[in-house]
Amino acid sequence: EPEVTQTPSHQVTQMGQEVILRCVPISNHLYFYWYRQILGQKVEFLVSFYNNEISEKSEIFDDQFSVERPDGSNFTLKIRSTKLEDSAMYFCASGSGATDTQYFGPGTRLTVL
Amino acid sequence: DQQVKQNSPSLSVQEGRISILNCDYTNSMFDYFLWYKKYPAEGPTFLISISSIKDKNEDGRFTVFLNKSAKHLSLHIVPSQPGDSAVYFCAASDGDSNYQLIWGAGTKLIIKP
Numbered sequence: 001e002p003e004v005t006q007t008p009s010h011q012v013t014q015m016g017q018e019v020i021l022r023c024v025p026i027s028n029h030l031y032f033y034w035y036r037q038i039l040g041q042k043v044e045f046l047v048s049f050y051n052n053e054i055s056e057k058s059e060i061f062d063d064q065f066s067v068e069r070p071d072g073s074n075f076t077l078k079i080r081s082t083k084l085e086d087s088a089m090y091f092c093a094s095g096s097g098a099t100d101t102q103y104f105g106p107g108t109r110l111t112v113l
Numbered sequence: 114d115q116q117v118k119q120n121s122p123s124l125s126v127q128e129g130r131i132s133i134l135n136c137d138y139t140n141s142m143f144d145y146f147l148w149y150k151k152y153p154a155e156g157p158t159f160l161i162s163i164s165s166i167k168d169k170n171e172d173g174r175f176t177v178f179l180n181k182s183a184k185h186l187s188l189h190i191v192p193s194q195p196g197d198s199a200v201y202f203c204a205a206s207d208g209d210s211n212y213q214l215i216w217g218a219g220t221k222l223i224i225k226p
Binding site: 004006033035041042043044045056058091101102103106107 | 154155159
């Protein structure tokens with residue numbers, strides 16, 4: 001069964017460093033998403049991406065964040081200068097249509113020291 | 114801003130009995146509701162969804178009920194099995210912003226043998 005994959009499973013970085021979180025969505029999906037979950041808090045929407053551009057983004061997704069689909073398979077989330085409060089689980093999701101079910105990857109745990 | 118609320122942080126149910134997980138929402142524009150299940154260290158897994166034009170959707174042991182007037186939905190699991198022990202998230206989206214899911218805080222379901 002096709003699935004969304006994410007790498008790395010755990011990323012530790014120093015505050016101020018750039019990180020890139022990688023996702024491989026399900027191959028025939030066209031809509032891509034990033035969510036995050038700070039420990040003990042709700043899952044929060046960050047951004048959605050379709051047709052090589054951002055469709056929607058939340059207030060959390062400020063200028064420090066960017067997304068890219070550099071090739072036909074990867075979907076990346078970059079945080080330019082990490083802050084302590086960026087420590088969270090980051091989930092990538094993909095869907096075949098705008099209103100269709102989103103399928104989630106296993107997540108990347110980001111720890112900012 | 115808690116548009117989607119799951120008021121029970123945890124629920125304990127005997128194996129073989131019915132598990133009922135509840136979710137309330139405040140945004141009357143929501144028209145699509147989903148339940149996800151999450152095991153520790155894994156991403157959310159889609160379980161079942163319901164559109165606002167329906168009041169019930171069933172898939173095997175899982176049934177979701179929607180009461181639009183009360184802005185309430187529930188997930189019934191019958192019969193409950195040990196493998197159902199997980200955190201269950203309710204999520205919703207609206208037609209105008211159907212790219213993003215708004216999540217509840219989750220309910221931890223524990224199935225006792």
